[in-house]
Amino acid sequence: MEELQTSLEVRGLSVSNAPDKGRSLITTKELYPGEVIISQEPYVCVPNNTLTEPRCDGCFSKRNLKKCSACQIVWYCGSTCQKLEWKLHRLECLALAKLDKERRMSVTPTIRMMVKLYLKRKLQNEKVISTTAMDNYELVKELVSHMSDIDEKQLVLYAQMANLVNLILQSPDIDIKEIAENFSKFSCNAHSICDSELRPQGTGLYPVVSIINHSCLPNAVLVFEGRLAVVRAVQRIPKDAEVLISYVDTAESTMNRQKTLKEQYFFTCTCPRCIKVGQYDDIKESAILEGYRCRDKACSGFLLRESDDKGFVCQQCGLIRNKEDIRRIVSDIKALSDKALKSTSSSNPQEALILYKNIEKLQKELCHRFSVSLMRTWEKLLEILMQLEEWKEALKFCRLTIPVYERVYPGFHPLLGLQYYSCGKLEWLLGETEESIKSLTKAVEILQITHGTNTPFMKELLMKLEEAHAEASYKHSSMEE
Numbered sequence: 192m193e194e195l196q197t198s199l200e201v202r203g204l205s206v207s208n209a210p211d212k213g214r215s216l217i218t219t220k221e222l223y224p225g226e227v228i229i230s231q232e233p234y235v236c237v238p239n240n241t242l243t244e245p246r247c248d249g250c251f252s253k254r255n256l257k258k259c260s261a262c263q264i265v266w267y268c269g270s271t272c273q274k275l276e277w278k279l280h281r282l283e284c285l286a287l288a289k290l291d292k293e294r295r296m297s298v299t300p301t302i303r304m305m306v307k308l309y310l311k312r313k314l315q316n317e318k319v320i321s322t323t324a325m326d327n328y329e330l331v332k333e334l335v336s337h338m339s340d341i342d343e344k345q346l347v348l349y350a351q352m353a354n355l356v357n358l359i360l361q362s363p364d365i366d367i368k369e370i371a372e373n374f375s376k377f378s379c380n381a382h383s384i385c386d387s388e389l390r391p392q393g394t395g396l397y398p399v400v401s402i403i404n405h406s407c408l409p410n411a412v413l414v415f416e417g418r419l420a421v422v423r424a425v426q427r428i429p430k431d432a433e434v435l436i437s438y439v440d441t442a443e444s445t446m447n448r449q450k451t452l453k454e455q456y457f458f459t460c461t462c463p464r465c466i467k468v469g470q471y472d473d474i475k476e477s478a479i480l481e482g483y484r485c486r487d488k489a490c491s492g493f494l495l496r497e498s499d500d501k502g503f504v505c506q507q508c509g510l511i512r513n514k515e516d517i518r519r520i521v522s523d524i525k526a527l528s529d530k531a532l533k534s535t536s537s538s539n540p541q542e543a544l545i546l547y548k549n550i551e552k553l554q555k556e557l558c559h560r561f562s563v564s565l566m567r568t569w570e571k572l573l574e575i576l577m578q579l580e581e582w583k584e585a586l587k588f589c590r591l592t593i594p595v596y597e598r599v600y601p602g603f604h605p606l607l608g609l610q611y612y613s614c615g616k617l618e619w620l621l622g623e624t625e626e627s628i629k630s631l632t633k634a635v636e637i638l639q640i641t642h643g644t645n646t647p648f649m650k651e652l653l654m655k656l657e658e659a660h661a662e663a664s665y666k667h668s669s670m671e672e
């Protein structure tokens with residue numbers, strides 16, 4: 192721990208203990224938006240492999256994959272990644288290769304991550320892999336596990352998973368109870384590794400990044416550059432302040448955020464947004480995010496339940512919406528959503544498109560125009576239309592999401608920046624150069640803070656903006672001639 196404190200000190204950070212939160216990461220110097228607070232390679236990580244969609248164990252790529260011929264579980268895109276992982280995989284491979292076919296099928300990414308955790312500890316103990324202040328098993332020992340908060344069913348599951356890990360490792364000095372506790376640590380400490388566009392690729396354990404606590408109004412953001420976790424400030428953070436990221440989607444209502452935080456991380460958030468729970472502002476916000484729209488289509492009021500529970504009253508114009516009317520639309524949406532889920536999972540985008548358009552129609556009748564459910568449907572429609580290469584319609588839905596994103600996310604939020612980026616790319620493709628410049632400029636403003644400026648992803652975005660500017664001046668000059 193002392194070694195870690197020294198290593199953090201040079202980065203302008205320290206670890207302190209708070210009675211209500213446990214360890215916290217504190218600044219010892221002022222930080223500015225876009226500044227890297229801390230970055231860390233994973234102690235262990237695994238790609239989110241499925242049987243039908245494997246990824247490379249080194250870089251998580253889906254291209255040019257070859258299966259490890261010995262264990263038949265792990266994939267690589269080439270010798271560079273294979274070499275990078277070799278010290279660890281050599282041992283893992285020997286262990287996995289001994290499993291019968293049926294057992295091999297039950298080796299999920301989480302099981303593999305645990306196997307790798309113990310193998311890395313072994314290799315570090317034997318000094319085959321070096322140890323640093325930010326890369327050692329002692330840091331894993333410090334992670335919270337919340338074992339006493341976990342219900343019986345979950346404990347049984349962890350015990351079963353621990354037995355499988357034990358069977359794979361076949362090492363006498365490993366304690367099954369400790370493995371089960373480590374599964375619990377994974378659940379509240381591991382991070383989903385996403386690409387620059389926030390698409391999940393894998394899961395990793397970053398024991399120093401895991402010291403950072405949660406706030407629904409965070410001052411920092413976690414993004415990944417390959418497997419490297421990078422935490423950047425999204426606002427000015429004064430000296431002696433706590434670094435805070437969000438563990439959940441901050442677009443959700445207070446009740447939903449609190450529910451997720453309680454179920455997965457076992458705490459009640461007391462951030463400035465959460466302490467307002469039950470107050471008028473928070474009730475209004477939840478009614479907008481999750482509630483219904485006014486019967487009068489021209490009214491933008493939000494609705495609250497009537498005291499006699501017969502319906503919902505618009506808080507702007509007083510019109511009442513009948514409970515039965517609402518129940519009917521809710522049930523129609525539910526039936527359509529169930530069907531839509533099946534059609535997207537069975538890769539029928541045309542059918543999914545029709546279903547989601549019908550859902551959107553009903554949600555527009557039912558929900559407030561800033562509702563999260565409507566926003567999620569627009570996101571889904573955008574995704575399907577992109578898949579179908581229906582650029583013009585895709586742009587329509589991308590544009591619809593922006594005002595909602597602007598409302599539900601803070602100014603420097605990666606999702607907002609990425610949505611502007613998508614808009615800009617679509618506008619560029621459709622020849623709307625001036626609009627594209629506006630959208631790409633907004634994307635740059637946000638993403639240079641959340642993603643930095645030096646990554647290939649950002650360089651590509653900056654190049655696209657440059658191209659759009661060049662195209663615009665070419666258009667201007669040809670019009671003048």
Ligand SMILES: C[S@@+](CC[C@H](N)C(=O)[O-])C[C@H]1O[C@@H](n2cnc3c(N)ncnc32)[C@H](O)[C@@H]1O
Binds near residue numbers: 211212334404459460
């Ligand atoms: C990833 S860890 C964060 C570091 C942790 N405080 C520690 O001591 O290792 C997540 C756990 O920290 C605690 N935590 C995180 N944010 C919190 C908050 N805003 N309020 C209270 N507890 C919090 C919860 O126990 C949660 O399960």
